[in-house]
Amino acid sequence: MTSDNKAAITPATTRHNPWVRLWCGKPPSLFLLGIATAVTAVMAIPIIYVLIQGVQADPARWRLLLDQRIPALLQRSLGLAVTVTSLALLVGAPLAWLVTRTDLPGRDVWHWLLALPMVIPPYVGAMTYIIVFGPRGLMWRSFGSTFLDVYSFTGVSLVLASFTFPYVFLLASSSLRRMNRNYEEAAAVAGLSPAQALLRVTLPLLRPALGAGALLVALYVLADFGAVNMLRYSTFTTAIFYQIGSFDQSSAAILSVVLVSLTVLLLYLENRAKAGVRYSSVRGTWHCRQPVRLGKLKPLAMAFVTTVFLFTAVLPLAVLIFWSVTGIANGALDQRFFGFALNSFVTAGAAALIAGILALPVVYLRRRHPGAVSAFLNRLSYTGYSLPGVIVALGMIFLFNNYVRFLYGTAFMLILAYVVRFMPQSLQATETALSQVPPQLEEAAQSLGFSPGRVLRRVTAPLAVPGVMAGVSFVFVSALKELPATLLLRPAGMDTLAVRIWIEASEAFYHSAAPAALLIVLLSILPLKWMLSKY
Amino acid sequence: MLKRTMLLLVVTAIVLTALIGCTPRQTNTGKGEVVVYSARNESFVLPLLNSFEQQTGIKVRLLTGNETLVNKILEERNNVQADVFLSNDAGALEYLRLAEALSSNQSPALKIIDETYRADDGSWVGLSARTRVLIYNKDLISEEEMPKTLWELTDPKWSGQFMITRGGNGSMVAHVAALRAVWGDDKTTEWIGAVRKNAGAVVNGHGDIRRSVGAGEYAFGLVNNYYFHQQLSEPTNNNVGAIYPDQGEQGIGAFVNAAGVGLLNGGPNRSNAVALIDFLLQPDQQRAFAYTSMEVPLNPSVESNPIARPISEYTTMAVRLQDIGAMWADAKALIERGGLDLDLGQ
Known part of the structure; x- marks a missing residue:
């Protein structure tokens, strides 16, 4: 890190100065x-x-909130965070593998197409889902059924997962790309089937990337206001927003303390999970290797990738473009x-x-x-x-x-x-x-x-x-x-x-x-x- | 060199932000500006404020919010930001007056409004009337089947069939405050609890109710009458009717609230604020206001939208709007006690 050599020529007397030593x-x-x-x-x-205000707030308020609001909000916030994060992992990780490791047609294009949902703010995404799947949305008017209740836990989870899974996808595919493939080859030589190699070698090596992606998604869900509120769900964040709106600042500060603790806990857990496992990977021996052949599963893989892309990018963008054209006209x-x-x-x-x-x-x-x-x-x-x-x-x-x-x-x-x-x-x-x-x-x-x-x-x-x-x-x-x-x-x-x-x-x-x-x-x-x- | 570059960058940043921070405060017309906090639907307010800007050259800075602006105004009492508050609800205005957040207004223009609908000191004045009604979808339920009194909503047979707004909605708070005056606290709390339990959906605003009832998601809902008028004027989903509740000799009458405007105490542009209030009281503006929002003007000489039923045609609740102000904050606590949350998704 040192870029010059001043330290070396500093006289010995100043080097024993505690201030200098501190630096x-x-x-x-x-x-x-x-x-x-x-x-x-x-x-x-x-x-x-804010945290000081929250901690110093009237204990009676604390008790009231701890009795009534906080347990329910904890359940709702954590329930949503866990569900969305799981969905994002279930969608993001397989997509990353398909795009980086297999002979999926057009995988270079898919790499950036599947990152596209990230540019759609979830509240905009939520709006497009309301337009299409709302109680009297496009689906209802065209087919007489909404197919999906957007104003439900399932609805909120799906919408949030749609626009956050790219975090997992990008981190996982980046990690897969850099991963030393010798381990996988060694696994193959040792007689493991491709599926076994995936589960026992690739997936454990991918864990840090998946953990980081999951953390990003979970933090995003806990912090999101727009989509959650548009879809009539509630979390700590929306509750704090309304408390500030009604200028009940001590309640808002109390809820903030809980939410910040939750965030810190998440960061700590992720850190600990990372620290528990040590990975060392030798770089520079990477060389081209034949991608995994999907064979008969290729149509299935294509269907999966296309469906995800359709619902997380094409649908919202098409709705936005259609209504923009109408609006501009x-x-x-x-x-x-x-x-x-x-x-x-x-x-x-x-x-x-x-x-x-x-x-x-x-x-x-x-x-x-x-x-x-x-x-x-x-x-x-x-x-x-x-x-x-x-x-x-x-x-x-x-x-x-x-x-x-x-x-x-x-x-x-x-x-x-x-x-x-x-x-x-x-x-x-x-x-x-x-x-x-x-x-x-x-x-x-x-x-x-x-x-x-x-x-x-x-x-x-x-x-x-x-x-x-x-x-x-x-x-x-x-x-x-x-x-x-x-x-x-x-x-x-x-x-x-x-x-x-x-x-x-x-x-x-x-x-x-x-x-x-x-x-x-x-x-x-x-x-x-x-x-x-x-x- | 490094120091100087950094210093320069920091100074530039500070100057830049200070400039931006101050720009909205400067005006280019020379007539100054007026800062309006509005809890009213923006599409009704904007045309009026635009024509005020054009006619007077005074720049209007609008902040559209909801009934929580009352709290914002109180919070800012030592650092007043706004000049005028456009409220959906006379109760909130009177509440602000009692908290000394409003300033008296001696403008003669106020006299055009009947004194039942304005504060004695002129600090707030009503502009239009809004009556609480039950909007219903005629495809789903007939007028005969509809409940005729608000108390009937507590009957389990309506479970899941109707919609109400969240408890903190300004019109809802004022309505509950008025019911307290007639029923007393215990009966009102009981009503709130039962209605909350029976309601099929609790939504953010009345716009949600009229659209959903019009579309047939729910049979009926509790709204202000002009939301019924608006749904009636929609090109589709407009087969709706309205019940003015609690009519007849024994009935307590329908609750009539007034939307109005208050002059804030210590606002930065007082004279412009008074000019804006005078402007809003002009018959032309009153007509424009009532026609677009489909409310009923409080100025008797101004004709209302033909779609709206005049107040004289139905029994109204015998509660003075001034009396609601004192109960306003209490009413919120009572609503929460009854089990209806002030905000969605609590």
Whole structure:
């Protein structure tokens, strides 16, 4: 990690200074440390504040909620998370295997076609399912039966699984691609049938990827507001949203404490499951091998892949396009629409830019000045990660209405909520980008007499910029899609596209909702392309 | 160099966000702006606010929400954001007035509305009447078969057949507050519990009810009368009727609420807010308002949509709207005690 050799020439006296030792001999300037600390504080304070409020809330309220609401909500939230995660695994893992390991026709195309549902925000997906399978939807009008009750547990589970299984699919296929095939070959040589090899060799090797995918899906389900609420289900997240709406902030804070504990528990369990098993895989011996022949099962495999694609991508996109065309023919793209789009772009753009900039000092500190302090700051900056937007929004309302009144009710509050919520995406991308810059290049430049600033400008920055920009675009798209915090924090007269989709869909004005939804979906495809090249 | 670049970036970011944060507060017309919180359906409000903008040059910033805006207004009392509150329900307005969140308004324009439908200090004024009725699907149930009083909804024979809104819906809260005044707390709580048990579906808003009853998913539902009028005007699924409940000599009468507008205390643009309220009281605007929303205007000289039955034609509940305000918050607690949740999916 060290990129220069200052530590080596530091006089022995300062090396025994505890401050210097804390930083492994490379203490940062106070300026950098100050900025990184400030950024971290901004990221973590809103949520910590909510948690403190929740813990300190009136014990009588706690008791009331523990008796009445919390058991039911726990059951509903966990039930949904477990069901959706299982469905996503059952669909995502076999698809990944089919696409990477078999002679499935057109598997390279399927690789990105099956990732497509990821660009459809679940609340938009839910809207399309209501249009088609709703009590008086397309199916009912065409065939006299809805086939599926969208407003049921089954309905919510299927809809959420449809738009989250790509997380499992992508992580599993990426892992399968990188997996050293010698183990599978060894299994074959040892006399295992392909099915046995799959179960006893490939699947165990795939476990970390499946675990990570399952974790992402479960966290997503726990945090989702839009789809869950549109389909008339309830979880902790929707309950917190309504409590904030009715400004019962202490109840909202109490429920938030429980939800955060649940999230932390999930992260812990996944971590432990990972730690329990050690995998070591030798890379670099990978070579091309004949794909598994599906033989007679090929039509069955094709039917499976096509069905999944049909219900998770073709159906929602077709519905969106149809209603968009209807809407545009009726003049949906009026001045108001462009106003909403502008509001979306300005808020999401500002958030993305700020998240991109603020990530730099934190990541830089961690990379160039490793140690307990920088690791701690880095960890804290990830607080917004995996936490529902409603809790971030609650923190914003608490803080701004009590301490920063002049900014309360401005777009700044909303933008900051986006930054807190999505900054981890930018941190991750920046971290990856910087770690891919070989330190030797920087050292070589320095040894040629470049000043550290010049090294940064001429060597590090040009190499890292694409990755940092990818992070910025991730944040942009995430902020564009964000619904609950936007609903709670938008200033008067500043509706965004996501808010409009919500309002129009709740009035069943699908022709007004569809163009905005389609625009968001199209914009989300850009970062998907980047992600696919990575996985 | 690194420091300077970072400093520059940070400063740019802060300046940029500060600029964006402030933009909505600046206006380009010079006439200023007015911030409206509205619990009303946006499609009824928007045309009026647009013509106000065009006629006066005052920019309107609208935040559409629901009855929880009452809580938002109270929460923001020390940091008032809005100037005007458009409410579906006089109970909520009177509740805000009692909490001193509204400011008195001496504008003479208010006099056009009968004083039963406005606050004594003019801080809120009713604009249109909305009566609680039972909308029913004529294909599924006949007028004779329909329950004629609200109490009949507690009969198990209606189990699963009708729809109600969630308990926190503004119209529902005001209705329960009025029932308390007539029935007392115990009978009202019992009614809520039994109705909750019998209801086939508890939904977010009345729009869901009229569409579902019109489409035949349920036989009938409890709504405000203009939702019935709206369903009647749909091109399809419009074979619906309405029962005005509790009529006759023994009946307690149908509950009539008023949608209205309140002037917020300490709002940033008071004079523009008063101008907007005056504007909404103009006969032309009242007519436009009543025709699009299909409610009944409270200004007697303004004709209503012919589809709507005038208030004079049926018995109404003898409860003054002002009296509901004090019961408003309590009514919510009572609804929850009765077993009907304020929000969906609790």
